Amino acid sequence: MIYPQNFEQKTGFDKVRQLISDKCLSPLGQERVIDMGFESEMDTVSNRLAQTEEFVRILHGDKEFPSSYFFDVRYSLKRIRPEGTYLDEKELYDLKRSLQTINDIVRFFHPGNSESDEILYPALTRLAGDVLVFPQLVGKIDSILDKYGRVKDNASPVLMQIRREITVTMSGISKSLQSILRAAQSEGVVDKDVTPTMRDGRLVIPVAPAFKRKIRGIVHDESASGRTVFIEPAEVVEANNRIRELEGDERREIIRILTEFTNLVRPMVPDILYSYEFMAEIDFIRAKALFADQIKGIRPIVEDKQQVDWARAIHPLLYLSLQKQHKEVIPLDIELNPDKRILIISGPNAGGKSVCLKTVGLLQYMLQCGLLIPIHESSRTGIFKSIFIDIGDEQSIENDLSTYSSHLTNMKHFVRNCDEKTIILIDEFGSGTEPQIGGAIAEALLDRFNRNGSYGVITTHYQNLKHFAEDTPGIVNGAMLYDRHLMQPLFKLSIGNPGSSFAIEIARKIGLPEDVIAEASSKVGSEYIDMDKYLQDIVRDKRYWEGKRQNIRQQEKKLEEITARYQQDLEEVNKQRKEIMRTAKAEAQRIMAEANAKIENTIREIKEAQAEKERTRMARKALDEFKESVLSQEDANDSIAIKMAKLKERQEKKKQKQTGQPLAKPQFNREVIETGDSVRLKGQTTHGTVLEINGKQASVAFGMIKSTVKLELLEKVSKNQIKKEIQKSTFISTQTADDMHEKKLNFRQEIDVRGMRGDEALQSVIYFIDDAIQVGAGRVRILHGTGTGALRQIIRDYLKTVPGVHHFQDEHVQFGGAGITVVELD
Structure with missing residues (x-):
């Protein structure tokens, strides 16, 4: 049971419904979105969640899902039930493509006939189990329509003969017109660049009005300006009439073919419609999966009992809104269990109390509608039979109800219908009337909800409700945290202690005169002020020790x-x-x-x-x-x-x-390789640094490249040896000079690494930059393409570490832009 009727509007689920509807491929799925509703049966909820979660996996899988032609032809199929009716070419073309899509979807979930084949998507496979496909019907349509959806010439022998005669007649008309046109052009009656055109389905010649008497024939039309008339020469009138007759014969033959096929389809209509119900369900599940992917929703642990044990829960609409602003939403941790069923949340205004309440209402409703929700995978969820909500201004002019009267009307329904399978969500409990009596009524209602075993999340500022929660089993206080030093809300829920309204602090921050604040403090008394201060201190200390x-x-x-x-x-x-x-x-x-x-x-x-x-x-x-x-x-x-x-x-x-004792400075030992040592591969000259040793393998950084190498393939190198080798490498022999001259002559100023893997491309760039520095190239280009930008980032991260690189930037947009990096060398 959902109460009140505008529950979806109050929680924001109406916007969620619209977002899902926008992701549907056809009216088939959109109708399912409209019919989507709250379910309290465990098996139904679990099955819907499983279907959506499986489709999310399909979206992220390697195999492409068939979703090209989701056409709604149900109206056309229902229209042909009377004898004598038929499907036109477009309807038949849509029927063929959508039936092929249904066939492809069923084959996607049943790729083989072997019983040993692994079922990757059991819930969706069960859904596709009883669906009929019509390959013979699709084949019959293929014999009638071509790939563009037009009736083929060979759909029947009669149609082939008619179209062949139309082609021959049209060819004769074209030749006659060309002959007449050339004669008219030679006489100067018609301009040289004029060609025959079509008017009312008949081939005609455009002529200036002054020369229309020069060509014998029928005037069919004239241009809007009146400067051109369109004449059908007398020589082709009979042939054009024959074309019209043949076109009529063609149309009648096409209708005969379509009617004959429709008579074949008519007995199958109920089964075909059932297959389209399956397509509608798949469209709906696909839209739910796309929405879940958008909000990072998951299928949580669902148990057939009443509980809310959520970690890092996020309001999906708030997440999408802040995402556009490049901001992050603060997640909610909340727990309701049989020992602490009702949570009383207090704290300052604009501190996130209402958002917390709406998050609980929206996510629980989404879950029981079969939608994946954005919470941590360790969370545990339950099933409620009823969700009641009282939030916002319910003032009604039509019913002559004040805000408070409207709240009391809701409370009457809550008290009469709530039980241990109900979750109640109330914002600003008891507000709208005189505080003392309002607080007393709210406390009495809270006691009734508790005795009925209901679950709930309730926000309030009333002190008596905080005290009642502290002293009553089954009810627990909670506070929205507030930074007293920065005077700003933290939007984090802390369960266990009530929260302060920070009224005095907020008034002082806004700039209310100090004497007014002092007078207000004296009116409420030091006891109230001290209690509020103690609450603030408790929250502050709790935050400190939580951090510790x-x-x-x-x-x-x-x-x-x-x-x-x-x-x-x-x-x-x-x-x-x-x-x-x-x-x-x-x-x-x-x-x-x-x-x-x-x-x-x-x-x-x-x-x-x-x-x-x-x-x-x-x-x-x-x-x-x-x-x-x-x-x-x-x-x-x-x-x-x-x-x-x-x-x-x-x-x-x-x-x-x-x-923690200081390490003694180790003596150099060639046989011992440890973390931080300089090493090289045996028989190689490139030095690297040991990052980590795991058993008989070591993780070694050779420049920007990190590799895992067996210890037996490495040899330790001292710093002095590295210096000697560097000094030795600076000596250039005559042969080396000749090689360098040859390398300089053959050096190319650019390298193309598009299509390579990251490590392969990086290794090529390292060699290329080394050669460029050796030959003294001042400017080189690296072609890496745009793509996702990952390859470009890897290359530029390396360039930042090379001492010989003076500067690098994107190529000019005319010559490749961000797909090419131009490197200036020292």
């Missing part, structure tokens, strides 16, 4: 991410350490076994040699050689130690980073 809490949440989240990453790295380190220790132990055991065997063998040889000097010397030499091999193995073990040192150093750095 938000910062703490962000820091905790960041800390959790760092801890998780550290734990992952630590596990990886322990795994590597265990592997290294296992390998080292195995190697040590092998070395010890070989050493023992070698020593024992050497001792045996010395004993067997019985102290012969040469044999002893050979044995000692073999032992020394083995010692050197062991030392080389120790060097290998040293590499293991280096790896261990790397891991240890990484752990120390992480600990120091978390504890």
